[in-house]
Amino acid sequence: MNEKAFLAAYDPKAFPAVLVTVDAVLFTFHQEQLLVLLVKRSNHPDMGKWGLPGGFIDPARDKTLEDTVNRKLLEKTGVTPPYLEQLHTIGNDSRDKRGWSVTASYTALIAHQKCAPGIDSVSDARWVGFDELDTIDIAFDHRSVISLARERLKQKALYSIVPAYALPEKFTLPELQRIHEILIGKPLQKKSFRRRIDQSDLLIDTGLKRYEGGRPAALYKMRARSGRFTFVRNLEE
Amino acid sequence: MNEKAFLAAYDPKAFPAVLVTVDAVLFTFHQEQLLVLLVKRSNHPDMGKWGLPGGFIDPARDKTLEDTVNRKLLEKTGVTPPYLEQLHTIGNDSRDKRGWSVTASYTALIAHQKCAPGIDSVSDARWVGFDELDTIDIAFDHRSVISLARERLKQKALYSIVPAYALPEKFTLPELQRIHEILIGKPLQKKSFRRRIDQSDLLIDTGLKRYEGGRPAALYKMRARSGRFTFVRNLEE
DNA sequence: CCAATAGTGTCTATCAGACATTATCTA
DNA sequence: TAGATAATGTCTGATAGACACTATTGG
Numbered sequence: 156m157n158e159k160a161f162l163a164a165y166d167p168k169a170f171p172a173v174l175v176t177v178d179a180v181l182f183t184f185h186q187e188q189l190l191v192l193l194v195k196r197s198n199h200p201d202m203g204k205w206g207l208p209g210g211f212i213d214p215a216r217d218k219t220l221e222d223t224v225n226r227k228l229l230e231k232t233g234v235t236p237p238y239l240e241q242l243h244t245i246g247n248d249s250r251d252k253r254g255w256s257v258t259a260s261y262t263a264l265i266a267h268q269k270c271a272p273g274i275d276s277v278s279d280a281r282w283v284g285f286d287e288l289d290t291i292d293i294a295f296d297h298r299s300v301i302s303l304a305r306e307r308l309k310q311k312a313l314y315s316i317v318p319a320y321a322l323p324e325k326f327t328l329p330e331l332q333r334i335h336e337i338l339i340g341k342p343l344q345k346k347s348f349r350r351r352i353d354q355s356d357l358l359i360d361t362g363l364k365r366y367e368g369g370r371p372a373a374l375y376k377m378r379a380r381s382g383r384f385t386f387v388r389n390l391e392e
Numbered sequence: 393m394n395e396k397a398f399l400a401a402y403d404p405k406a407f408p409a410v411l412v413t414v415d416a417v418l419f420t421f422h423q424e425q426l427l428v429l430l431v432k433r434s435n436h437p438d439m440g441k442w443g444l445p446g447g448f449i450d451p452a453r454d455k456t457l458e459d460t461v462n463r464k465l466l467e468k469t470g471v472t473p474p475y476l477e478q479l480h481t482i483g484n485d486s487r488d489k490r491g492w493s494v495t496a497s498y499t500a501l502i503a504h505q506k507c508a509p510g511i512d513s514v515s516d517a518r519w520v521g522f523d524e525l526d527t528i529d530i531a532f533d534h535r536s537v538i539s540l541a542r543e544r545l546k547q548k549a550l551y552s553i554v555p556a557y558a559l560p561e562k563f564t565l566p567e568l569q570r571i572h573e574i575l576i577g578k579p580l581q582k583k584s585f586r587r588r589i590d591q592s593d594l595l596i597d598t599g600l601k602r603y604e605g606g607r608p609a610a611l612y613k614m615r616a617r618s619g620r621f622t623f624v625r626n627l628e629e
Numbered sequence: 630c631c632a633a634t635a636g637t638g639t640c641t642a643t644c645a646g647a648c649a650t651t652a653t654c655t656a
Numbered sequence: 657t658a659g660a661t662a663a664t665g666t667c668t669g670a671t672a673g674a675c676a677c678t679a680t681t682g683g
Contacts, residue, residue, distance in 0.1 A: 156436070165490050171451045173412045175483075175494055199393070212483070214408045214492040220483035244481040244496045246412075246449070246457035253402050255451040257412055257494070259481045329662070347645050349663075354644090369661025370653040387626045388644060388671090566635070584672050586636075591671090606634025607680040625644090625671060 173246075174256040177223045178209035178297065180304035181236060183282065184321040184334045185267040190282040191301060194231060196294050197279065200252045206294035207301070208280070209258070224261050231280045238264040238320035238382060242304050250296050262304045264320035305338075312338040313389040316357055317382050327365050327372035328352065335390075343390065357381040410483075411493040414460045415446035415534065417541035418473060420519065421558040421571045422504040427519040428538060431468060433531050434516065437489045443531035444538070445517070446495070461498050468517045475501040475557035475619060479541050487533050499541045501557035542575075549575040550626040553594055554619050564602050564609035565589065572627075580627065594618040 181192040193205040208231045209224070217223040225235050239261055246257035267282075283291065288301065311317040312335045319331055332348045352358060359378050364371035418429040430442040445468045446461070454460040462472050476498055483494035504519075520528065525538065548554040549572045556568055569585045589595060596615055601608035 170409075170411070170448060172407075172409075173449055173451065174407070175410045175412055211407060212410055212492065212494075214410065214485065218485050220481065220494065223483075241480060243478060244457065246460075246496065248451065248455050255449065257449075257457065257496070259483065259494070259496075327662085344646055344648085345662085346647080346664075346666095350644080364654095366654070367661085368655070369659080370663075372662055386644095387628070389624045390645075391624070564635085581673055581675085582635085583637075583639095583674080587671080601681095603681070604634085605682070606632080607636075609635055623671095627672075 172254065174211075174251060174253060176209055176211055176256070176258045177220055177227065178207040178258050178260045178300060179224050179228055179239075179263050180207060180242065180260065180301055181228060181232070181263040181265060182304070182308065182321050183265050183267040184318075184337075185282070187333065187337070188284045188286075189305075189321075189334070189337055190267070190284055191288070192231065193281060193283050193291070193293075195279040201294035204292045204294040205283070207260070207297045209260075220259055221261075224263070228263060232265070234265065236263040236265040236320070238262075238317065242300070242307060245296065245300070258300075260300050260304070262307060264318070266321070266323040268323060309338045309340070313392065314385050315382070316352065316377075316384070319358075319377055320382060325361055325363065325374040325376050327374060329372055331375075339390065339392065341392075347390070351386055355384060355386065357384055409491065411448075411488060411490060413446055413448055413493070413495045414457055414464065415444040415495050415497045415537060416461050416465055416476075416500050417444060417479065417497065417538055418465060418469070418500040418502060419541070419545065419558050420502050420504040421555075421574075422519070424570065424574070425521045425523075426542075426558075426571070426574050427504070427521055428525070429468065430518060430520050430528070430530075432516040438531035441529045441531040442520070444497070444534045446497075457496055458498075461500070465500060469502070471502065473500040473502040473557070475499075475554065479537070479544060482533065482537070495537075497537050497541070499544060501555070503558070503560040505560060546575045546577070550629065551623050552619070552621060553589065553614075556595075556614055557619060562598055562600065562611040562613050564611060566609055568612075576627065576629065578629075584627070588623055592621060592623065594621055 183190050192208060194208045196202050196204055196206050208227050210227055212220070212223045213226070217226060221239065224239065229235055242260040242262045244257060244259045246255070248255045250256050250258075285305070288298070308318065316331065318334045318338060319326065321334060322330055328349055332343055332345065335348070336343050357378055358375035358381070361374045361376055363374040365374055420427050429445060431445045433439050433441055433443050445464050447464055449457070449460045450463075454463065458476065461476065466472055479497040479499045481494060481496045483492070485492045487493050522542070525535070545555065553568065555571045555575060556563065558571060559567055565586055569580055569582065572585070573580050594615055595612035595618070598611045598613055600611040602611055
């Protein structure tokens, strides 16, 4: 049999069924807090619990896995995040009561004000602070996926400025330092933090300033592709 | 409807079928060369081309995705590699002619002599050197998966000693330096390389020596969990 | 002895940490 | 002017690169 005949006769449903989903851990930063987007499940299984935004691939609409993630995030937040990276894929026979299940999880970052102006009025999606996570009933294995995403983002805070994507388009260096400090879990030296960013030319000074309280802070924005840059030397953990 | 009734009525085959496979990029190091294991495809599609070892999940036998990978590698090499880490998951509607396809790919490392004593006599699996890859007809998108795996492993060579898992259990520091040099693509300073390994206490001196040519070289083995260690400062690329 | 390979001594350069100092705003 | 916050000056310490040197084997 040649390939053409093989493909004509091929029946995908003849194979053992495996559930395939995607999930996104969408972070943002607001009022000195790292927040993650959770969605209230309206269907079985784990109905009523909170879980990560995500769901099944729609082969008719999605060309790629990233399309699926972006589609799901767009439905919940109204926008497409500027940072999206694959986190980890989990597949086993116990994570979903419906059967053998595979989920490709992603880490996404977005500015707080850009997403879902009315997100806190929609009852099925909300931002949850990390302190609050322990008190919430989380669906499936999503709690461990969130932990993994946060751990990975912490590592990135040590050798990149990826966390900047959780800030508004224009932001100050003290703001960026704050989110790094929260991710790493300890205060950083202002001088060290500024030095590596100054020297690496990753940010553009917009010329604007933010005025609040003391000396005004310069407003910067990300240069294109700055999210891919990695420092050769890490900050201390 | 409660969850129990929902699950009883649930039919996984009712959902749009997505093909789910795993693939492994298994590296080893032999005679100054980085080698990757390829398998000749005996079925459509891409029959006759060379591809990565891998295949469909067997829900009856595999509890996890890692089980699937290890089962496939065991079939080809006779052993389970000491290093296995998820690389990347690709899912789209064009990579497999049979339909929407998702593959979870893994990077694996193994000592050359431990695996498949007769691997080069088996016609459907062989070690391929990186120089030779360009001349081979590769199935699906596996060429780009191999590139990604190599790129990732290069990065690890800059900040870890993970490449040591591609060497025999006992190895010399010059051997380890060689595989790092090949991955990074430039010679390294002997002194720098030794210093970081000495100071980090990642290897155990077995007390044995390897005699060949000049001054004998001390034989080391990996300490447990040394594969997870990361240096705070990278080598130069 | 020489050739070959393993391993060390030591200087320099780079860059993060520490922390004091200066700058620029509002009240 | 005082208080607050942003930004800089400058010293120290850790560690990678460079490269010359010494050590230990076989022939």
